[in-house]
Amino acid sequence: MNARAWAAWIVAAVIIGVTLQARAASDPPAPAAPATALALATLPPVPIPAANAPNEAKLQLGRLLFFDARLSGDGSTSCASCHVPQHGWAHEDALARGYPGHRLWRNNPTVLNAAYATRLMWDGSLDSLEAQARAAMQAPVEGNGKGTMIEMRLRLVPAYRALFCRAFGDAWPQLDHAWQAIAAYERTLVSDARQVPLDRYLAGDRTALSASARRGLALFEGKAGCIQCHHGAMATDEGFHALGVPRQPLDDSHPLVQIAMRWQNAQRDASPALDRQGREDLGRWYATHDSADIGKFRTPTLRELKYTAPYMHNGVFATLREVVDFFDAGGGAAPHKSPLLRPLGLSQQDKLDLVAFLEAMSSDRPIVADAPRLPPIEPLGDAAACVPQTAGGASPAASTGLTAQRSVATRRP
Ligand code: HEC
Numbered sequence: 001m002n003a004r005a006w007a008a009w010i011v012a013a014v015i016i017g018v019t020l021q022a023r024a025a026s027d028p029p030a031p032a033a034p035a036t037a038l039a040l041a042t043l044p045p046v047p048i049p050a051a052n053a054p055n056e057a058k059l060q061l062g063r064l065l066f067f068d069a070r071l072s073g074d075g076s077t078s079c080a081s082c083h084v085p086q087h088g089w090a091h092e093d094a095l096a097r098g099y100p101g102h103r104l105w106r107n108n109p110t111v112l113n114a115a116y117a118t119r120l121m122w123d124g125s126l127d128s129l130e131a132q133a134r135a136a137m138q139a140p141v142e143g144n145g146k147g148t149m150i151e152m153r154l155r156l157v158p159a160y161r162a163l164f165c166r167a168f169g170d171a172w173p174q175l176d177h178a179w180q181a182i183a184a185y186e187r188t189l190v191s192d193a194r195q196v197p198l199d200r201y202l203a204g205d206r207t208a209l210s211a212s213a214r215r216g217l218a219l220f221e222g223k224a225g226c227i228q229c230h231h232g233a234m235a236t237d238e239g240f241h242a243l244g245v246p247r248q249p250l251d252d253s254h255p256l257v258q259i260a261m262r263w264q265n266a267q268r269d270a271s272p273a274l275d276r277q278g279r280e281d282l283g284r285w286y287a288t289h290d291s292a293d294i295g296k297f298r299t300p301t302l303r304e305l306k307y308t309a310p311y312m313h314n315g316v317f318a319t320l321r322e323v324v325d326f327f328d329a330g331g332g333a334a335p336h337k338s339p340l341l342r343p344l345g346l347s348q349q350d351k352l353d354l355v356a357f358l359e360a361m362s363s364d365r366p367i368v369a370d371a372p373r374l375p376p377i378e379p380l381g382d383a384a385a386c387v388p389q390t391a392g393g394a395s396p397a398a399s400t401g402l403t404a405q406r407s408v409a410t411r412r413p
């Protein structure tokens, strides 16, 4: 190359460089850019809080209590009434049924894999399964159970006395331990990687996903941009986004739904103006009281969706296809709508492929459990007190990392 040719080259290179730089400065950040760094993953071992290590008696107790409606005020409602094992541990209703005489304003999420979530509820307002179980059974619109009354009931079930003794060293069943037992049981309700096509695929079995699901995965990570919010082992950033999900028609037509929503607004200090203006779920705002969070909801896990319809915080979509159509249209309208949503221009085949991929994040067969036979309440009589077993010098209470029993523990019911 002669000198003129070199000079031309250098000029061209400078022009290209400047152009690229100018584009980089003026372009909005490309939504696909972080996608390379974000990925889906298989589930790690379940995180277990040190203060609530499981033991066999605790898990047995937790399973019974999850199905036991005697934890609710009128004995009608158990955790399993709303988190139905045969329905993906969620519920077929768009909006949850509440305590009799109520109707809730949100869809029942599944409890499957909730063990991995660090923010629970659609607005992320709770952060532990223990606190969640307590709230669920005592909230007036859900379990409506009065703590002292539930505790008395547990104390009059001989089989429960024996299990609380073995699990926690309780002389008499302690209510807080009921929530711990339920939470410990929930930590066993997780997907088994061997049963989930995506996990088998990620583990190296290239045949685990159908051709359609593989195309769906490519769309999910690429053109459709789902990975931006749905990544990691649970397919969620655990963040909060406003998507403009359509209004749930029951919000306008069902008086009990409106009552529950307005009650919620009053409980959580929504101003009358905000209450009147919205008449709808304020979402993340309830936890932060920051007006920028109105209408934002936690990105849910995408695991086990095959069994948990309907979808979204208000159950407004009956099928995964409807969800994909919604994202294809760029979401809906909302004041603080996420800038990550835009019309996707998906073809019919693209949509089928995305749905096939979403289904491949579910277990081949549903994870189910039969309702156990519940032990009866009996008159107290001359009940034997708990003699905590000692194993290697440690009482069961010590081995679960619990501190000394509260003084009430030794009192008779
Ligand atoms: C009346 C129906 C009802 C009952 C009874 C009920 N739940 Fe729920 N549960 C819901 C609804 C609705 C939500 C979501 C509420 C929200 O976001 O505000 C929920 C949320 C949860 C979550 C959070 C899941 C997530 O992904 O954030 C867990 C865990 C859970 N419930 C477990 C339980 C347990 C354990 C019990 C029994 C102690 C119970 N629930 C009783 C309806 C119910």
Ligand code: HEC
Residues within 6 Å of the ligand: 220, 224, 225, 226, 227, 228, 229, 230, 240, 241, 242, 243, 245, 297, 298, 299, 300, 301, 302, 305, 308, 310, 311, 312, 313, 314, 320, 323, 324, 327, 328, 338, 340, 341, 354, 358
């Ligand atoms: C901006 C972040 C974001 C992006 C991008 C995104 N999602 Fe979501 N996704 C969410 C949030 C937040 C919700 C819950 C919204 C609500 O209920 O109001 C959700 C809900 C869902 C649900 C319902 C799950 C359930 O249990 O109800 C599915 C399915 C879903 N997304 C799939 C997808 C797919 C497929 C894509 C790509 C086409 C996608 N998402 C892109 C944040 C996002």
